[in-house]
Amino acid sequence: MTATKHFIGGESREGSGETLSNVNPANGKPIGEITVGTRDDVDAAVDAARRAFDDGWSESSGSERRKLMLRLASLIAEEAQTLAQLSTDDMGMPIGFSWGEALFAAEYLEYFAGWADKITGDVVPVPAPNVLDYTLREPVGVVGAIIPWNAPISITMFKLAPALAAGNTIVLKPSELATRGPLRIAELAARAGFPPGVLNCVTGSGAGTGAALVAHPGVDKISFTGGTETGRLIAASAGRDLKRISLELGGKSANIVCADADLDAAAAGACAAVFVMSGQQCIAGSRLLVERAVYDEFMGRVSVAARGYVVGDPLQMTTQLGPLVSQRQLDRVLAYVAEARDGATITLGGERLGGDLADGFFVGPTIVTGARNDMKVAREEIFGPVVAAIPFDSLDEAVAIANDSPYGLAGAVWTNDLSKAHTVARRIKAGTIWVNSYLAINPGAPFGGFKASGIGREGGKHALDVYTETKNVYVQLR
């Protein structure tokens, strides 16, 4: 099987290092080899990105960038099916979702194309005569973008779209578990007409290739999405050179259901919050806080809705839950469930599925009832289809439980009482709060974490802040 090549300076390049082999998580069969980028490969990619930055891209006009970005968005939309197939084979996301993800990535890019020629500074009032004081927004430079495997196409775009709009150049390092989709996007960018070196992709491992990119002195900024522990390592390494960083990390989000909510809608929402993508989502609503007065009735409805999920071959359009990404992830999820049995009750799922699915890494919707917030199942990010249900007696208690977490990525409240909805939204310490909804992500809205869930925001005009430097110009007029 031929290994992937890097994409550097506008062309595919053989790597100089070893390769890693991957299996399809739905059936355990080999799907290909990934080239592991060496320090030399990272050097070549950073050099190409620097040359492209200095040779004109950083001073390109916003309208030129907008046109290129719109062209790339069209190519991604045209190739959505191929990109979806690559993600599904690599990491097991059901094809309906991976297709939607690719189309969403195209929309996300279109949204930021609209910003490319609208990044402006300010004129600053000065308490003195004959002075003009204004600001300029300039691209940061060469951005190292490191992404995880769980939503490879859309997370690639969460980085590329604002970075390109602002005039940066990029070296992308996808996860070794989902490389081929992001690599294809780099190839499509060349076809769209981006100058060589504006978007490069070096494939490989995190500890080797990723760490070399973070430590590279030619990189001005690291934009990272992944686990909180990796985020800490990256922040420490990048901090040595005072590189700019933005970090999108893990979560353990609380989904609060009040007794007055539309319980059927809330039950469907609670399942989608944690079972979609087999719970392999940073925003998963993995702590389900339910008002005690309706706890039993509500959990009954959740159980009925969860049993309706179609688990199986991710290539079927009707499949809602595919496999977990790897044997390692399967072992990890099952270990959390085993530990939860000591003190809580597993009322659904929690086991590896057999039969036709026995060769893949499948776990169905898993419900843990009678959990307490101090249990591991409620404190740590599992990244599997496992929800820990915890009863509460008052809104104050629900908010206290929600905030009693090292994380602060997202949360939700289900209620028909407007006052409760806004009160909870204000009091939860997290970057995104949904009311009577879950999972929706809007390209124009800020997205990111409080506390151990990250630093900085993606989405909307907020993302442009982390991909630009602001310069002040003070002019003494005669």
Ligand code: NDP
């Ligand atoms: P990891 O942190 O293991 O990996 C993320 C990326 O970092 C991968 O490309 C990985 O490469 C790379 N990497 C690993 N170690 C290093 C290192 N020392 N230096 C540089 N790069 C490194 O996370 P996962 O891929 O397992 O993704 C799951 C995590 O991502 C979850 O915690 C999830 O919550 C978080 N996430 C956060 C989101 C957010 O927006 N807040 C969105 C989606 C996911 P490789 O895989 O090749 O080892």
